[in-house]
Amino acid sequence: DAGVIQSPRHEVTEMGQEVTLRCKPISGHNSLFWYRQTMMRGLELLIYFNNNVPIDDSGMPEDRFSAKMPNASFSTLKIQPSEPRDSAVYFCASRPDGSYGYTFGSGTRLTVV
Amino acid sequence: AQTVTQSQPEMSVQEAETVTLSCTYDTSENNYYLFWYKQPPSRQMILVIRQEAYKQQNATENRFSVNFQKAAKSFSLKISDSQLGDTAMYFCAFMNRNAGNMLTFGGGTRLMVKP
Secondary structure: OOOOEEEOOEEEEOOOOOEEEEEEOOOOOOEEEEEEEEOOOEEEEEEEEEOOEEEEOOOOOOOOEEEEEEEOOEEEEEEOOOOHHHOEEEEEEEEOOOOOOOEEOOOEEEEEO | OOEEEOOOOEEEEEOOOOEEEOOEEEOOOOOEEEEEEEEOOOOOOEEEEEEEOOOOOOOEEOOEEEEEEOOOOEEEEEEOOOOHHHOEEEEEEEEEOOOOOOEEEOOOEEEEEEO
16 A cells, blocks of 8 residues: 655745645544644644544644635645745554554645645 | 643654653543554654553553553653654543543654654
């Protein structure tokens, strides 16, 4: 298995632009998580899906952020419009139901200038 | 809600020596797991070791072991015979088994192993 695949690995965009981050979880993993990592706030959970349904989005910082999981093999995190304070590394992780074993993707480093 | 605190932002250790990273957590739950993750410069999050709260015996994985003090809500990581490849950020994490198995992370400790 190729693991959790995130794209792009790096993204540089201008303030005000729309940004879409993508994630392909491991096949058979029912749960998918989006985390954001910054120096100031560490690793924060943004949203959690189970069987493609958003279960907890309390960590989504504001309405500019949205996440979707149209099917079991794909999820997106969208920021519109982007702001410099959104600059961070965004991780996607997946896990099978009932397991403690998270698998993280390699992350997307987002820079908003 | 759970909180995880790592009080040591940075640590260093000489190669082949032993180092202990601290972690405390706050929860009212009884059914939980604790983890240590390693994040090298490659950014990949790598599971180092896990501990089930119901187990009294401390977990060990080769050169890595934990000191789990449930009453004190403390979960430290000991790295023995430190190697240059151990240089990384280390994150302590809490998983509430009664709430979707979501991970809550501490702020991290940057460990530098010196030759």
